[in-house]
Amino acid sequence: MLRATLKSLLARKVRLVLSGLAVVLGVMFVAGSFVLTDTLSRSFDSIFSDVYSQTDVTVAGKAKVEIDELDGEPVPSNIPQSAITTVSALPGVAQARGVIAADGATMIGSNGKAVGSFGPPQLGENWMGENELTQLREGRGPTADDEIAVNVGLATAGKVKVGDQVGVLTLDAKQRMFTIVGTFGYSGDRDSLGGVNEVAFTEPVAQRLMLGEPGVFSSIDVRATDGTSPEALKQQVASALGADYTVRTGTEAAADDAQGLKSALGFFNNILLGFAGVALFVGIFLIINTFSIVVAQRTKELALLRAIGAGRRQVIGSVLTEAVIVGTIASVIGLGAGIGVGALLAFLASKFSGGLALAGLGVPPIAIIASFVVGLVVTVIAAVMPALRASRIPPIAAMADVATPDRPLTKITWIGGVLTAIALALLGVGLYADGGIMLVAGGVLLTFIGVALLTPVLSRPVVGLLGRIFSWSVPGKLGRLNSGRNPRRTAITAAALMVGIALVTGVGVIVSSAKTSIAGAVESVDAQLIIQGTQTGPRAPTFAPAVVDQAKAVPGVRDVVGVASDLATVDGEQQFVTSVTDAAPIPGIYGSTAVAGSISSQGPDQVIVNADAAKEHNWSVGSVLTVQLTRGAEHRYTVSGIAPTDKSIGEIMLPAAAMAEFTQPALSLGFVRLDEGTAVASVQPKIEALVADNPLVSVIDQDTFTQQQSGMLDQVLVMIQILLALAILIAVLGIINTLALSVMERTRELGLLRAIGLGRAATMRMITVEAVVISVFGALLGVVVGTGLGAAVVRALRDEGFTDLTLPWSTIVLYLGVAALVGVVAAILPSIRAARLNVLGAIAHE
Amino acid sequence: MEAAGRTVLVRPDHDLFTRGNQVTASDPVAARADDVWKVYGSGEAEVIALRGVSVTFQRGVFTAIMGPSGSGKSTLMHCLAGLDSVTRGEVHIGETRVTGLGDAGLTKLRRDKVGFIFQQFNLLPTLSAKENILLPLSIAGRKPDDAWFDTVIKTVALQDRLGHRPAQLSGGQQQRVACARALVARPEVIFADEPTGNLDSKSGADVLGFLRDSVKTYGQTIVMVTHDPVAASYADRVIFLADGAVVDELHSPTPDMVLDRMKKLDAPAEVTR
Incomplete structure (x- = not known):
């Protein structure tokens, strides 16, 4: 039995290489992140032991x-x-x-x-x-x-x-x-x-x-x-x-x-592992698909084995053995590649951080263990369903040319529907009832599985509709029909792409909503100029409080407020606190009115809190807060006013004197409100001159401020896009795999088409259309699911300042475009293969 | 003309012109092979499939190619149809020289001048019967001639099956769709490779009858490879191949005559074994 398994494995090398590649990439990510963090943490060890030598x-x-x-x-x-x-x-x-x-x-x-x-x-x-x-x-x-x-x-x-x-x-x-x-x-x-x-x-x-x-x-x-x-x-x-x-x-x-x-490194490691997880999750789709197809193609062979006495367990064993072999080989290769990637990243990190002397490259045991566990588990889990299906092949299939009829989709549609419903419930609890990040993550994961199971049912109408675009030519029409031919296969291939696209779209929705919210918030502030540092290190650059007084003296300036911030212990808890040069102008700048008490003046022993913080900690006007700052002794402040949450400078605003005891006794942000009718451009150079001695600090107008804030968010988005590109790459492998198999399965059909006069170019066009339809379908699913997830998060964070829900239309269109391109690229090799088919050989093909 | 022995060149049979077909006297030849050799492999593994076959197929004639297994009948058909290249010699379809054409030229040839009917897997499962029939025309970007289409459909008796997918049709119906597809483009010549090999005798008879009618009524040229004497008896002319060469020929055959010839062909082969 093992011999038969090995033989059939060897006979289908290419297919298994493609599915193995998904595991290789995922394992590479896992091993690479462990190797990287191990190498860096040992490098840190050696530095600190030097420092204290x-x-x-x-x-x-x-x-x-x-x-x-x-x-x-x-x-x-x-x-x-x-x-x-x-x-x-x-x-x-x-x-x-x-x-x-x-x-x-x-x-x-x-x-x-x-x-x-x-x-x-x-x-x-x-x-x-x-x-x-x-x-x-x-x-x-x-x-x-x-x-x-x-x-x-x-x-x-x-x-x-x-x-x-x-x-x-x-x-x-x-x-x-x-x-x-x-x-x-x-x-x-x-x-x-x-x-x-x-x-x-x-x-x-x-x-x-x-x-x-x-x-x-x-x-x-x-x-x-x-x-x-x-x-x-x-x-x-x-x-x-x-x-x-x-x-x-x-x-x-x-x-x-x-x-x-190392703790910070551990956090970084977890992020990398998270992305590895996404890549492997997508890989599972690809492997399930490959093994399903392999089983379908081996129907006769497996039925023959059954007919000559192999038991169901042996058939399952045969398929799972294949999975174990593929998983092991992929893990070994992935581990090797991961060590290389880890070494490369460590090298880059050392260059980037200005010359960290790297300790020798180390491969920690956890990297090896994790690689094999992950590689094997993922492959075997993915192969279980196809193996079960294989075991249900009746021995009679060996004799008859049984076209395995498409099983009805009712069952998986029901399961998919139920899973999606559970996923939505989890998300609801996680997002709106503060159920925690794990519930949200679980909900997202389950959403993907649920939608993936619903995909076959969706594929008929959606693929049909998508295909209409291409139906003007005969090859286009044939390609469209082909992509709708095996809804399960199309669905699972598209679902793999869906995961990556959904995640980037979801993050995109959150980022674009955050940007609009920021822009809205900035516009609502009556401060035409903002003094702010360009952050180049772990700490925000600051400027001297004296700048505020000098700025006030500039003609045309109505009010100036400087803000400093720090972490402090408030009533025994770690809290983010701010201190402003003067509370008086704030209501004017923000256009805010007090929720309780007074917010337009602040005595040296008084603190102004915002409504959220007041609610959370049960503070009211007159409450006394015990505050320990970075320097100096403990202070007691009495709450003198409660400001509306969305128009406040931080949760806990201490008086100006507190600033001296902050870690950095200087301002990190300044708002300059001009007299009405004063041109911004006329004042800006004068304020700039005041901070000219500090190259880290600049004076910018509202638009620039918004752009800077958005720029940071965009960077986050780009990082996430890059990391998720791996998941999308694996999905592309899936499309190539599916197409390659389709071409192989339809060899006779292709031969027939070529025999009755379909040219090479047209043949390639037909395969390409099939690929594009599948990939655009996947991207469309991803965009819809991702937008839904992103919108849910934004709605849940409404109180945190996400006032607007904005969809990143241009990026969405871009993703769809990229998906179409991905389809074209994925179709290259299979379509060349199809076009090169020897017509005669194809017709005679068994 | 019988018992031509191992005649290499088979001469056209002139009395076929009198059968009332739509044959233009200017160019009565639909397809032609001149001294065609086909050699597979080289050295020890060399196999000569065709040894200098010269044969001409007149317009409006239904020709059957027969021969024992390995006689080269399928190879000859493939070479004639431009599916396979010849090692030596030349093949023409109508006035087109097939030998030496590139892939684009061969594709165009198959699209415009040749029709095919295979033993099995003849139709695209994703398309309806009607779409399958019109596929060669769609690929070529040509408009179907509605009257001709109706005629063809009526002849193959598929009027009420046009919307069905191949999976919903019987084997005989599928093969009739394939015949209709070959005919609807009115190619120079239709090549049929064991078209009844997978059919029961009733369905096979239907298909063969239809092929014969299309030759008689519409002057279509058909070249059919078969090993079934009954199928061959539907043809106007039977060419016998053995060991890669044309060895005999029959006109207006009956099944018994064909069977008789086949037995003779098999005999010397057994002696040499």
Whole structure:
């Protein structure tokens, strides 16, 4: 039996290669993402163990605001000089040095533009001299207040050298000029540690600019005397300093710090795996189709096996064995390709992040296990239904030329209908009753399966209708009829394409609705100019609060409001808070009236919240909120007003004074309201001049602001389109597969058509029409399902600011166009094959 | 003319002109093979399917090609119809030289000058009977002649079956649709390859009768390959092939005469075995 299986497998290589390819692509994605994250996380490990290689014990102040890993880095409290004195005096301490290192030092390059970062921090620090890790490459360390040293990576990126005057932006968003007196690198001839940019000041300057107060440090670097273990020292330091400090050994700190990045990497990994999941889901359709067709073609052979005594189980076994073989081979190839893709992506990531030294390429066991499990499970699951069908072939089919009649579609239509209904219910609960993301994901998945099962019934009328477009020529008409010939096969091929198209369309609907909503929101604001930074790193660029006062003095300007934002602990919970320079102009700019209390003035101990936050936390005018900011002590604020949700600056708006205790005590957004009748163009240059010293910040009008916001959303959309292109590629393979099989099955028919005078070109046209009809049908389904899903999400998010539902018509038309093109491309090989058929051979074909 | 032995060249039979067919005297030849050789493979595996066959088919004549298995009768038909290329020699259909035509030329030839009826799988399952019949005309972009179409349909008695799909027709009906399709384009010559091979005797007789009528009444030229003496007896003329060469010929045959000849042909083959 196994022998027979192997023989028949070999006889149908091409078909199985095509279906195997779908598994290969999916497995490649899975293995690639594991290899990538493994390689990167080991690279991070090695960087942090380098960073802490000179440290036995490190002391940091406890962060005042706890921050979730994905929301950002917690900012530790500053450490006073007294703590260092305490630690220095402990027995077993050889040396205790105060370290200043904080994110947020941006150097302006020689071209006048800020040197950005795509993720690694931009550290501002105190120069602590050379050691085994840090080595001067040129010049010396800073000794005067206007001197800095920078790492070689930063100097290269900014095209600056020793002796140059450069501007540096720090915490307060003011540009200061420094002379570069030295450049430094790291052991192993590295120019940067994983792409981190470092600006080293003298200690007092670093304290003032990076920590905001003199005489404080961000951590203490402790060296043990010979014979004292880091663990023992850690205990001593911890008990000497008390509960306000976090004390860790160098090894622990390296592991902790690496862990933070690894969590972010894990999140990224999950996204990649999500897309791999979509690709494999689409692959299942392709495999089901291939195996179904293979079984249909093997009907006689399988019936013969039954007739000579093979049991039903043996027939099932035969088909499943085939699946296991295909799955295994595909997994091996996919794993190999995945390792390559993972290595390539890791290389790109290291280039992109400015020179992360990669640890050797590693293939973690999970990558291998996941590849085989996923590859095999997907293939075997997909082969189960065809195998069952194969086992129902009666032995008599071997003797008679039984044309297997198309089984009625009633049953699968019912199942499809029921599944779709369940899916809609899940989506409803998930989206409108806050049932959680898993319910929504499950609902989407089930929708696809349900609609896929309904597709055969839909295919008759829709394919017929679509085909009318092509019916003006004989080949077109034949192609249309062919595509309607096997509704199940057409349906499953089209459904595979549907999944990818539906997802991109759904995201497209959400994005376009978000864009219109943003545009609407921006237009409703009576602020003709907006001061805003172009984000180039993990933190939003800021500008000094003084700019607001200067802007107010510009003729033609009626009001200016500056907004700063941060994460804070409010009543024990992590919350997003804002602080505005002045609450008074806000009702005028937004055109808002208070829901309760007053929103047009705000005392130093008062907080204005929006209606949503008030409802959620049960706040009313007079409620008292306990707020802990990044710096300083806890404050108590009394709710003085409740603003309407869609016309408020954040959920919790603190008074202007709070800004000083934010992580970045500067503004990230400014609204400028002009006097009526004042030309925007006349004021814009004057405001621009005020922020001219900060190349990250610009003054833009409403249209530009909207475009910038939309641009970011468009980037997200493009990313998703690229990742889903894989799913669409697999669907294309499905179309090629289906067509190739159709051509093979209809060899005699093609021979007949050629015999009675159908030319080669016309034959190719016929196959192409069939492909285009199938792919456009799939895209149409995808567009309809995707629009429905997208619209449901937008409606559910109405309260979150999705005020408009906008359909991205041009992209939808584009997708349909692409689908038609996909059909044409998919038809190339099968149609060439059909056109090249030897007429005589085809007629004599058995 | 009987017992021509292994005559290579078969001369046209002139008394066929008197049968009242619509034959133009200017060019009475519908198809012609001149010294056609067909060799498959090379070296040890070389098989000579046709060895210098020369044969002429007059307009308005129903010719049957007979011969034992492997005699080359199907190969000859395929070469004549332009489905297969010849190794040597020349084939003409009407005034068109088939030998040397490229794919486009052959396609045009099949479209405009040749009709086919195969043993099985003759029709496109997706099209109705009427659409199948009109398919060659649609492919060629020609308008059907309504009167002629009605005549053909009446002859094959398919008036009430035109809307049916092939799957809804019996084997005999399907073959009559195939005949109608071949006829409706009024080709120079219709090639039929065992057209009754898959039919019961009643349906077979219907189809053969129809083919004969189309020759008698409308002057259609038909070349039919068969191994059934009864089928061959419907023809005006029977050509016998053996070992890739024309060995004999009969006019106005009866089944018994054909059977008799076939037996003679088989005999020497058995001796050599």
